Amino acid sequence: MENDFEVIVVGSGMGGSTTAFGLAQKGKKVLVLERGSRIPKESQNWSPEDIFIKKRYRSSELWLDKDDKEFEPGVHYVVGGNTKLYGASLPRFKECDFLELKHREGISPSWPFSYADIEPYYYQAEELYKVHGSEEQDPGGPWRSKPFPYPSIEHEPYVKELADRLSKAGVTPIANSMGIDIGPKGNCIRCNTCDGFICKLDAKSDAEINALNPAIKTGNVELRTDSHVTKIVLTSDGKSVDYLLVSGVSGEYKVRGKKFVISAGAVNTAALLLNSKSDSSPNGIANSSDQVGRNFMKHNNSHILVFDWRRRNNVIFQKTLSFSDWYSDGGEGYPLGTVQLIGKVQGIMMKSVAKMVPLPILNYIAGRSVEFLVMSEDLPSPENRVTVDSNGRIKTTRNPRGVSTHTALMQKTRKILLKIGYKAIFIQEHDISMNAHQCGTTVAGKDPKTSVVDQYCKTHDVDNLYLIDGGFFPSSGAMNPALTIAAQALRVVAESDLAR
Numbered sequence: 001m002e003n004d005f006e007v008i009v010v011g012s013g014m015g016g017s018t019t020a021f022g023l024a025q026k027g028k029k030v031l032v033l034e035r036g037s038r039i040p041k042e043s044q045n046w047s048p049e050d051i052f053i054k055k056r057y058r059s060s061e062l063w064l065d066k067d068d069k070e071f072e073p074g075v076h077y078v079v080g081g082n083t084k085l086y087g088a089s090l091p092r093f094k095e096c097d098f099l100e101l102k103h104r105e106g107i108s109p110s111w112p113f114s115y116a117d118i119e120p121y122y123y124q125a126e127e128l129y130k131v132h133g134s135e136e137q138d139p140g141g142p143w144r145s146k147p148f149p150y151p152s153i154e155h156e157p158y159v160k161e162l163a164d165r166l167s168k169a170g171v172t173p174i175a176n177s178m179g180i181d182i183g184p185k186g187n188c189i190r191c192n193t194c195d196g197f198i199c200k201l202d203a204k205s206d207a208e209i210n211a212l213n214p215a216i217k218t219g220n221v222e223l224r225t226d227s228h229v230t231k232i233v234l235t236s237d238g239k240s241v242d243y244l245l246v247s248g249v250s251g252e253y254k255v256r257g258k259k260f261v262i263s264a265g266a267v268n269t270a271a272l273l274l275n276s277k278s279d280s281s282p283n284g285i286a287n288s289s290d291q292v293g294r295n296f297m298k299h300n301n302s303h304i305l306v307f308d309w310r311r312r313n314n315v316i317f318q319k320t321l322s323f324s325d326w327y328s329d330g331g332e333g334y335p336l337g338t339v340q341l342i343g344k345v346q347g348i349m350m351k352s353v354a355k356m357v358p359l360p361i362l363n364y365i366a367g368r369s370v371e372f373l374v375m376s377e378d379l380p381s382p383e384n385r386v387t388v389d390s391n392g393r394i395k396t397t398r399n400p401r402g403v404s405t406h407t408a409l410m411q412k413t414r415k416i417l418l419k420i421g422y423k424a425i426f427i428q429e430h431d432i433s434m435n436a437h438q439c440g441t442t443v444a445g446k447d448p449k450t451s452v453v454d455q456y457c458k459t460h461d462v463d464n465l466y467l468i469d470g471g472f473f474p475s476s477g478a479m480n481p482a483l484t485i486a487a488q489a490l491r492v493v494a495e496s497d498l499a500r
């Protein structure tokens with residue numbers, strides 16, 4: 001049994017590492033327990049085949065879908081969590097995302113705090129993760145108290161020309177907000193192995209490089225890798241966490257601390273709470289509301305690849321443009337979502353979906369295509385949920401909500417892309433395994449009967465337990481989630497009892 005630490009953080013992804021960073025600045029003694037290990041710098045970091053075909057850095061775990069069919073989830077159990085492979089697109093949510101919004105298929109609920117409450121921490125998170133952007137180039141963006149800490153990343157000629165064509169077709173291309181160490185003094189060499197890859201140069205801002213390593217440097221934070229937390233055990237009165245049970249390299253051991261933060265990612269945090277049930281907490285930990293695991297969301301996302309044989313695309317770093325013209329109103333009074341360029345797809349990467357197509361054909365297509373992520377809001381539903389079976393295995397049950405919104409956004413996007421000259425459109429809808437944007441399983445709210453945590457991610461039921469990851473989102477918005485998780489982590493450290 002160890003009890004030297006003031007705060008124990010479980011998980012070193014966006015939520016866990018940013019929380020550890022904030023606590024370290026306040027002089028708190030923190031232990032970070034991470035089930036994975038550090039990814040070594042190796043040639044495979046930049047190999048499309050190793051990453052997209054062999055799935056080298058993915059967990060080998062199998063989860064169950066709603067029909068109890070096994071699938072490989074898109075999760076990465078490594079130091080830095082999913083941010084090691086993410087796309088570093090780090091936009092803020094818009095002001096409307098924090099308010100109750102009427103969608104075609106129902107209501108997107110309000111958050112227990114406002115955009116104004118989190119705005120200062122968005123800026124701090126943008127500084128920490130070196131976010132490049134431009135308020136002039138995003139006229140529909142949320143208001144800001146300070147300009148972006150870094151200027152927007154310049155478009156390459158193909159994207160510049162695409163921006164002109166999109167403008168003429170009637171939408172407003174804007175600069176993507178990107179967390180990259182680019183610029184005269186930056187480490188970025190502007191390569192084509194960024195989105196979905198591991199950065200060998202530490203130039204893509206991620207939770208390990210930008211938050212955890214600086215936190216460890218203060219001397220206040222210890223990281224313990226290969227440390228899988230398997231159970232949360234409460235004190236006999238059930239009011240606080242007594243210790244965590246950890247499965248480490250040399251067996252099982254207990255860790256005690258004053259306060260505990262679970263940041264295992266929305267799905268794993270819910271699973272850990274549910275797997276920790278005991279005689280005094282038969283529904284699992286912090287679950288008097290029966291909301292743990294419910295309202296599982298992951299956005300309604302599709303990838304679009306558009307092709308024009310007359311136009312070669314020799315772009316290297318493609319992910320610099322997006323458009324959000326229909327974000328809060330697609331023309332019929334309902335929100336639709338956002339459209340963003342993604343990292344340039346290479347022929348070999350398409351093999352994971354087009355297995356039978358010969359590589360030379362895929363290379364020909366990739367040399368003349370451009371790729372987008374079309375993202376719309378996934379509405380919360382209590383029936384869409386994370387559960388665990390009698391062996392502790394994770395099951396994610398989801399019947400997508402907001403499908404008509406996504407269909408409308410896809411139709412409008414296709415129309416624009418055909419209008420600007422593309423000849424063929426290929427679509428890949430994200431299935432249950434593509435859960436990169438997982439959120440909403442331990443929702444924040446004011447009422448302990450309908451939510452799991454309060455506005456500062458503290459559980460309503462357990463005094464010294466906080467849940468800081470994508471799980472707290474009461475609604476998913478239609479923006480990439482990581483910056484909002486980081487900003488909330490900094491807000492919790494600054495304003496709540498966690499650091500007192």
Ligand SMILES: Cc1cc2nc3c(=O)[nH]c(=O)nc-3n(C[C@H](O)[C@H](O)[C@H](O)COP(=O)(O)OP(=O)(O)OC[C@H]3O[C@@H](n4cnc5c(N)ncnc54)[C@H](O)[C@@H]3O)c2cc1C
Nearest residue numbers: 011013014015035077081086087088089229469470480482
């Ligand atoms: C390919 C890909 C691309 C993406 N692109 C973007 C993007 O461009 N922009 C964006 O905003 N978001 C993006 N995302 C999503 C983003 O990475 C997540 O929103 C973010 O990482 C979530 O942070 P988190 O703290 O909730 O969880 P994670 O970052 O996943 O961290 C959870 C951590 O907890 C650890 N863990 C889990 N269970 C346990 C346990 N029981 N004991 C100990 N440790 C445990 C895990 O190993 C992991 O390190 C992308 C994700 C993927 C996979």
